[in-house]
Amino acid sequence: MRTTAFRTALSLVAVGLLAAGCGADAGGSDESEPAPHTRPRALKVAKAWDGSAAAETWRAGFYPLGDPVQLPDDAFHSDADKEAYLTQNFTLRGDLPKTSRKDAKVTWRDGDSLTLPFMGARAAYDELGGSKAPGPRLTVTGAKLGETTLATGRGPATVPAWLFTIEGYDTPLKRVAVSPSKPPKPPIGPVGSLSSELWELGQVVGVAADGRSVTVRAHHGACDDGPAVDVLETNGSVVLSGSMVGTKDGFCTAQLLAKKVTVELDRPLGDRVLLDAFTGRPVRGTE
Structure with missing residues (x-):
């Protein structure tokens, strides 16, 4: 989580x-x-x-230096929406894409890349939070696969990301679709x-x-x-x-x-x- x-x-x-x-x-x-x-x-x-x-x-390796969740450009519209995000209160209304792919590529600006296990839309949604606590909620109405830029231990990288459509917001909430590499001792x-x-x-x-x-x-x-x-x-x-x-x-x-x-x-x-x-x-x- x-x-x-x-x-x-x-x-x-x-x-x-x-x-x-x-x-x-x-x-x-x-x-x-x-x-x-x-x-x-x-x-x-x-x-x-x-x-x-x-x-x-x-x-x-792939070691993010930022939050794997990137908020919509106009977040948040209200204190209630912010509270819903902080308490991980999300509701899914609609279907999430299914994919058979097993891995995805992270690419750095110098051209180097790394192939990592791919995180499906459902797993990425679950990472956003499955809280059933009372209070305000954010509603996810769909998702599509895209990409985003993320700071990492090797500099900025282009990474695959799920773009979740949030009811009431014009731009998506992005969740990186790969997990960090295992850290060294x-x-x-x-x-x-x-x-x-x-x-x-x-x-x-x-x-x-x-x-x-x-x-x-x-x-x-x-x-x-x-x-x-x-x-x-x-x-x-x-x-x-x-x-x-x-x-x-x-x-x-x-x-x-x-x-x-x-x-x-x-x-x-x-x-x-x-x-x-x-x-x-x-x-x-x-x-």
């Missing part, structure tokens, strides 16, 4: 009722603290990945535990058309000024280090919040591996 970027942005993961300061240092002040020193860890992650077998496998492990100096990043929200910026969901707590994302660029990788800034003293609810952060790059991302310093793994798109 897909995980939407919208729900991720609003999610709260409760880890306790009260905490004596959300940062590691409960004796901090209300003033913003300087950014943590993340470079040593980022350098270790880059060194482990650059030139590794895992990096070669990553560049040979990372050559470095994660940081031992969560700390105020380094936090695990969430999903990639998007990559700019020119590849010069990346937007990710970065985590922070309820007692700080928000997340920060530092970047380390090498010829083979871009390592992102997520942290929180401005931790404050006092009691507060201990929550994990998410916020979109856009990181500017010195040069286009290209086929460099986008990595999370905390996990030591590639930052993934929504699946």
Whole structure:
């Protein structure tokens, strides 16, 4: 089942009722603290990945850096429609195409391509969500096979997609019709535990058309000024280090919040591996 970027942005993961300061240092002040020193860890992650077998496998596969679901151009017409999408409340009114094809091709701008198992219309519809929860619903009246462009770990690619007709909308909702490749085993492990100096990043929200910026969901707590994302660029990788800034003293609810952060790059991302310093793994798109 897909995980939407919208729900991720609003999610709260409760880890306790009260905490004596959300940062590691409960004796901090209300003033913003300087950014943590993340470079040593980022350098270790880059060194482990650059030139590794895992990096070669990553560049040979299909790893989306964006949501496999692309909304209609005029989405949404109402709060009710948005709620229906977020809660995965869809109704099918009509028939979906049936096909006997078993695989489909993903093609990159340099001409390279990769053949992957094909996802039928029914399976793609099921990925949109089959919630039977009460509340508003979006109605799918049909679908046809087409294609779309999607940011990937090897740059923009043309991928097959099911174009679902949504009642009341002039343009289709697109769902990518192939699944990501199996990720390689990372050559470095994660940081031992969560700390105020380094936090695990969430999903990639998007990559700019020119590849010069990346937007990710970065985590922070309820007692700080928000997340920060530092970047380390090498010829083979871009390592992102997520942290929180401005931790404050006092009691507060201990929550994990998410916020979109856009990181500017010195040069286009290209086929460099986008990595999370905390996990030591590639930052993934929504699946």
